[in-house]
Amino acid sequence: xxxxxxxxxxxxxxxxxxxxxxxxxxxxxxGLIIQSLSNDVYQNLxxxxxxxxxxxxxxxxxxxLWRNSPAVVIGRHQNPWQECNLQLMRQKNIKxxxxxxxxxTVYHDLGNINLTFFTARKKYERMENLKLVVKALKxxxxxxxxxxxxxxxxxxDGQYKISGTAAKLGRTTxxxxxxxxxxANKFLLSSVLKSPYKGLKSNATxxxxxxxxxxxxxxxxxxxxxxxxxxxxxxxxxxxxDHHITLIDPTxxxxxxxxxxxxxxxxxxEWVYGKTPKFSVSTCFNMIYKDxxxxxxxxxxxxxxxxxxCDIDLPQQWLPPAxxxxxVKSLTGSKFxxxxxxxxxxxxxxxxPQDYELHRKWNxxxxxxTMLM
Amino acid sequence: VLPNVLTLETFFPQxxxxxxxxxxxxxxxxxxxxxxxxKSAFNFSHQHRFFRxxxxxxxxxxxxxxxxxxxxxxxxxxxxWYIKEGDSVSQFDSxxxxxxxxxxxxxxxxxxxxxxxxxxxxxxxxxVGKPLVDIEIDASKGVAPEEDVVETPAMSHEEHxxxxxxxxxxxxxxxxxxxxxxNNIKLSEVIGTGKDNRILKEDILNFLAxxxxxxxxxxxxAEIIAPLxxxxxxxxxxxxxxxxxxxxxxxxxxxxxxDKTEPVTGFHKAMVKTMSAALKIPHFGYCDEIDLxxxxxLREELKPxxxxxxxxxxxxxxxxxxxxxGLLQYPILNASLxxxxxxxxxxxxxxxxxAMDTEQGLIVxxxxxxxxxxxxxxxxxxxxxxxxxxxxxxxTNDLTxxxxxxxxxxxxxxxxxxxxxxxxxxxxxxxxxxQVLPRFNGxxxxxxxxxxxxxxxxxxxxxxxxxxxRFSNLWKSYLENPASMLLDxx
Numbered sequence: 001x002x003x004x005x006x007x008x009x010x011x012x013x014x015x016x017x018x019x020x021x022x023x024x025x026x027x028x029x030x031g032l033i034i035q036s037l038s039n040d041v042y043q044n045l046x047x048x049x050x051x052x053x054x055x056x057x058x059x060x061x062x063x064x065l066w067r068n069s070p071a072v073v074i075g076r077h078q079n080p081w082q083e084c085n086l087q088l089m090r091q092k093n094i095k096x097x098x099x100x101x102x103x104x105t106v107y108h109d110l111g112n113i114n115l116t117f118f119t120a121r122k123k124y125e126r127m128e129n130l131k132l133v134v135k136a137l138k139x140x141x142x143x144x145x146x147x148x149x150x151x152x153x154x155x156x157d158g159q160y161k162i163s164g165t166a167a168k169l170g171r172t173t174x175x176x177x178x179x180x181x182x183x184a185n186k187f188l189l190s191s192v193l194k195s196p197y198k199g200l201k202s203n204a205t206x207x208x209x210x211x212x213x214x215x216x217x218x219x220x221x222x223x224x225x226x227x228x229x230x231x232x233x234x235x236x237x238x239x240x241x242d243h244h245i246t247l248i249d250p251t252x253x254x255x256x257x258x259x260x261x262x263x264x265x266x267x268x269x270e271w272v273y274g275k276t277p278k279f280s281v282s283t284c285f286n287m288i289y290k291d292x293x294x295x296x297x298x299x300x301x302x303x304x305x306x307x308x309x310c311d312i313d314l315p316q317q318w319l320p321p322a323x324x325x326x327x328v329k330s331l332t333g334s335k336f337x338x339x340x341x342x343x344x345x346x347x348x349x350x351x352x353p354q355d356y357e358l359h360r361k362w363n364x365x366x367x368x369x370t371m372l373m
Numbered sequence: 374v375l376p377n378v379l380t381l382e383t384f385f386p387q388x389x390x391x392x393x394x395x396x397x398x399x400x401x402x403x404x405x406x407x408x409x410x411x412k413s414a415f416n417f418s419h420q421h422r423f424f425r426x427x428x429x430x431x432x433x434x435x436x437x438x439x440x441x442x443x444x445x446x447x448x449x450x451x452x453x454w455y456i457k458e459g460d461s462v463s464q465f466d467s468x469x470x471x472x473x474x475x476x477x478x479x480x481x482x483x484x485x486x487x488x489x490x491x492x493x494x495x496x497x498x499x500x501v502g503k504p505l506v507d508i509e510i511d512a513s514k515g516v517a518p519e520e521d522v523v524e525t526p527a528m529s530h531e532e533h534x535x536x537x538x539x540x541x542x543x544x545x546x547x548x549x550x551x552x553x554x555x556n557n558i559k560l561s562e563v564i565g566t567g568k569d570n571r572i573l574k575e576d577i578l579n580f581l582a583x584x585x586x587x588x589x590x591x592x593x594x595a596e597i598i599a600p601l602x603x604x605x606x607x608x609x610x611x612x613x614x615x616x617x618x619x620x621x622x623x624x625x626x627x628x629x630x631x632d633k634t635e636p637v638t639g640f641h642k643a644m645v646k647t648m649s650a651a652l653k654i655p656h657f658g659y660c661d662e663i664d665l666x667x668x669x670x671l672r673e674e675l676k677p678x679x680x681x682x683x684x685x686x687x688x689x690x691x692x693x694x695x696x697x698x699g700l701l702q703y704p705i706l707n708a709s710l711x712x713x714x715x716x717x718x719x720x721x722x723x724x725x726x727x728a729m730d731t732e733q734g735l736i737v738x739x740x741x742x743x744x745x746x747x748x749x750x751x752x753x754x755x756x757x758x759x760x761x762x763x764x765x766x767x768x769t770n771d772l773t774x775x776x777x778x779x780x781x782x783x784x785x786x787x788x789x790x791x792x793x794x795x796x797x798x799x800x801x802x803x804x805x806x807x808q809v810l811p812r813f814n815g816x817x818x819x820x821x822x823x824x825x826x827x828x829x830x831x832x833x834x835x836x837x838x839x840x841x842x843r844f845s846n847l848w849k850s851y852l853e854n855p856a857s858m859l860l861d862x863x
Contacts, residue, residue: 076470076477077452090766103475124443152475167476169442171465203496205472277452277495306638334639339765343733346772347643350796351650354709354718363769 030060031239033232034246041071041097041108043250046262048168048175049100051118054258057173062118063235064177065228065245068108070185071095072192075103075166079204079276081197081336081373088192098272101177103166104207107192111183111214113224115231117176124174126152126167133163133180136234140226141219153210154180160213182224183216197372199283204276269335273305285368289361294318296365298372302336312369319361323352327365338370345369432511434489436504439471442478447501449473451493456506460488463571464546468506471499485546486510544571552577566627640733651793655833659841660789664853665807665823671855679752689727690752692779692804695851697723697743698861700777703844707776709797710835717835726775726795727755729762730785737795738767739775744863779804788826799832800841 036044044066051062072084072094080086080096083105089096108114117129130148137144145157154163165178189212215222236243250259265271284297297313310331314324330344345366349359442449449471456468462482471478490507493499545553545560549572553560556577563580565572637645668691679686700707700723709718726739738758740751761767777798782790783806790803805826812822827849831841851858 075475077472090764093764100477101475102472102477121443126444165475169476169478171479171481174443330639330643332638333636333642339733339767340639342767342769342772343736344640344643346736346769347640347647349773350647354711354797359773363773366769 031235031241032060032062032246033235033241033244034062034064034248035228036064036066036250037247038250039067039069039110040250040263041068041073041095042263042266043259044068044114045073045097045099045266046259047248047250047256048116048177049262049266050256050259052100052168052170052173052175055118055173057118057120059120061123061239062116063232064116064118065232066114066116067110067112067224068114069095070107070109070188071097072105072107073097073099074105075205075207076100076168076275077102077205077277078105078207079200079202079279080273081276081279082195082200082202082204083207084193085191085196086373087196087371092188092192094188094192096272097266098275099166101166101168101175102205104164104205105193106164106179107184107189108179109184109188111181111185111216111224113180113182113227115178115180119174119176121169121172121174124167124169124176126165126176129176130154130163130165130178132234132238133178133231136230137215137227139234140230141222144215144218151208152178154178156213156215156218159211161210162213162215164210180227181212181214182222182227183214186212186214197281199281200279201282202277202279204279269305269337273335273337276302276305278303278308281372283372285371287364287368289364296368298369300331300336300372305336307331307334307336312365314365319358319365323358323362331369336373338373341366341370341373432486432509434507434509435484435486437468437483437506437508439480439499439501439503439505441501442473442476446473448498449478449501451495451497451499452477454491454495456488458488458491462486462488462508463544463567465544480505482508484508484510545573549574549577564627566629570629644734647796648793650796654794654796654799656791656794656830657833657836657838657841658791659829659831659838659845661827661845661849663825663827663849664812665825666821668852668855669807669823679749682749682753684749684753684756686752687755688807689755689779689781690748691852691855692781693725693727693740693743693751693755694746694748694862695848695858696725696777696779696802698851698858699844699848701744701861701863702847703840705836705840706800706831706844708799708835709776710799710832714834720776722774722776724774724776726778726798727758728778728780728782729759731762732765736762736767736772737775737778738762738771739778741774778802783807783825790828792828792830794830794832799836801830803828803830 036047038044047064047066051064055062070092072080072089074080074083074096076099078098080098084096086096088094106112115129115133119125127148130152134146134148134154137146146154146162147158148154152165153161156162162181163178165176167176168174193207193209215227232245233243248255250256250263253260268274279302281298281300281302284295287294287296294315296315299309299311299313300307301309310328312324312328326348327345330348331341334340334344345362349362352358352362439449450473451469452472453470454468455470456462456466462468463485464482466482468480468482468488471480486508488506489509492504492506499505544565544567550560552574553563553572558577558580560572563572563576564570566576567573665688668688672686672688672691676686704719705717707720707723709720710716711718722741723743724739724741725743726737728735728737738761740746740754740758743751746754758767758771761771775795775798778792778795778801780790780792780801781804783804786806788805788808790805792801792803794801805828807823807825810822810824811819812824814820827845829841829845851861
């Protein structure tokens with residue numbers, strides 16, 4: 001099947017903003033297809049923010065195509081501790097990002113493509129967008145058994161999720177974005193999206209787990225490039241514009257003024273972790289110290305990612321009570337973060353009595369505490 | 374005649390207006406909607422132009438309803454409030470974030486005013502078409518708020534489009550934009566004095582006045598804008614100068630920045646405790662200059678060898694090993710004084726701490742047992758600690774148990790420093806940057822020397838100046854003549 005390869009170019013976005021590409025015979029309706037040159041999840045999310053905040057979409061539609069190096073992206077109102085294995089992610093250097101749209105948690109890597117449909121707020125219509133995607137995929141591979149569910153997922157063979165959806169509505173503009181699994185690392189996906197943290201209670205939006213499959217498994221001849229091209233072509237046809245993909249660099253301030261500040265904000269601890277809705281941790285763990293097993297019970301309230309209240313129940317006199325209360329006092333107000341906890345507990349030890357046993361016990365307790373984070 | 378009030382109904386059929394203060398005149402539009410207007414407030418705005426009392430108390434409460442989300446959605450969950458009762462809001466400010474079925478929606482204010490009531494708590498279900506918040510609108514600004522502009526206003530005008538594209542979102546209400554457009558003013562050239570640098574009507578008028586040189590009528594606000602004096606706009610002739618000294622105009626400097634207070638928590642709180650304890654230690658300092666010319670050469674030779682073993686070799690492993698050799702001769706510097714100052718403990722292990730600058734701030738991981746480690750082993754351990762440090766993954770074991778510390782502040786800059794001893798240690802060394810400086814050699818000739826300064830601090834309760842000086846001299850001699858280290862290496 002001959003695919004019309006898309007014509008890609010790099011143009012200043014400002015030019016395109018002023019002269020909407022009206023199709024032949026079209027009314028004021030214009031469309032634009034852009035693709036990111038970057039695989040950095042924060043930079044790409046920043047592009048979405050920028051378009052949402054700065055572009056006039058009154059009579060214009062924009063399709064944004066992007067892919068990320070390994071990252072986990074949680075929804076606006078979700079709890080990362082509930083959704084993913086943060087310890088594993090730190091080990092594997094998989095980034096954590098919080099997007100501004102709602103919905104659940106997804107795993108991205110270069111085998112997954114992301115599509116964002118930008119419209120005026122009034123023209124927000126998710127079903128239409130997903131039908132467009134399905135039409136494009138079926139045009140590419142007619143034998144694919146795919147359909148859109150009423151939860152805005154796309155299922156393969158009636159059971160495997162290949163795409164998830166989320167949306168963001170602002171005052172004048174809106175966007176709907178979705179993923180599409182082409183050839184992602186399914187094994188890493190399932191292990192990273194499984195939370196090991198116990199005893200969490202929260203009102204954060206929970207994710208609905210689903211069995212996933214890559215389109216590649218259905219048809220090994222498929223690549224991400226082909227999927228992107230097919231979708232761009234269908235979009236161009238439906239909006240009666242040229243099949244022309246504009247490449248953009250999400251670090252270029254001349255094209256996207258203010259974009260680097262947006263990427264920076266998306267990477268701050270305050271945004272990624274601090275925006276977690278209030279939750280509580282109520283759990284217990286065992287510590288093995290010199291042939292004896294100790295039961296420790298921990299209760300914590302976490303608000304804005306910081307420990308609002310903390311209670312540690314230790315066997316009597318295992319640690320001097322003054323020291324215990326010192327630890328609890330220091331943890332209160334501190335970030336619910338293993339790095340922060342390790343740093344503060346090590347620093348506190350400097351002002352404690354210099355006793356080898358005491359230090360060993362203290363370190364053991366603090367290490368176990370950081371495991372909860 | 375109160376024209377604004379009469380047309381309110383036709384523009385906002387959904388708005389329910391209440392007036393909470395009792396007043397002298399009541400005017401009914403429809404039996405359903407009691408639109409009450411305080412006559413005296415109106416008199417105020419006509420007759421008393423130069424003064425404004427706090428007219429906020431005379432505002433009208435407007436119930437801002439949750440507008441249509443689209444896709445036939447009727448209910449949403451309130452996920453985050455951006456404002457609280459009592460806050461001032463301007464038109465287009467974000468009020469809250471609601472969520473409905475994977476869609477997150479930012480609700481923005483339609484009015485300028487003060488939030489008087491939030492109708493929902495977090496995680497409660499809010500209904501489309503029902504009141505979300507109550508906003509008290511400023512009466513002196515007129516009852517009819519700006520028309521509900523869903524699309525960005527005046528976008529067809531090239532200039533305004535350009536301003537949005539530049540990324541600088543110039544905040545201004547539609548009336549202000551209209552005023553600017555009518556007067557051919559570029560919003561980007563006007564300085565906004567409102568909240569978030571919002572451009573107000575006064576700012577446009579000021580801008581106009583500056584252009585035409587006109588003297589403005591005093592604004593309703595309390596602050597007085599001084600009219601432009603002749604000496605600024607007209608260049609004075611030399612004759613005039615001899616006679617008149619221009620009086621400098623003092624303009625009120627408009628600065629909208631605010632102080633920000635936040636609590637000291639977590640790691641910083643722990644540092645406060647540690648540093649306060651450190652203050653109790655009577656510090657004395659001792660500084661010296663080290664000629665590292667030979668060491669620089671040696672390192673250049675050894676670097677590729679270390680690289681072939683997968684290790685990056687800096688100067689620190691040499692400094693650390695030399696310090697350990699010095700501590701063998703002067704073990705008091707590797708000791709610890711107990712709280713009551715009754716006992717001194719000489720530590721057997723030389724766990725030398727290396728100050729690291731991370732996102733959190735200053736953390737000090739230490740290299741354990743330097744006294745039995747080779748320089749290569751120290752280097753590889755440093756590599757490991759540095760990698761963990763930048764990834765934010767240092768463990769408690771790496772961060773505790775230090776006995777002596779070196780701080781290589783020179784990598785950032787500086788020559789001399791006054792380091793603070795980290796309890797329970799008794800000494801610390803701060804290393805300045807390596808500079809190429811001219812020095813005299815034995816023959817009296819000038820040569821290029823690689824000079825680094827070291828600043829030691831020690832606990833004067835158990836360390837005396839002579840001990841510190843002798844330790845420093847020994848450390849210096851090892852580094853200035855690296856071959857001598859070979860003799861004493863264990």
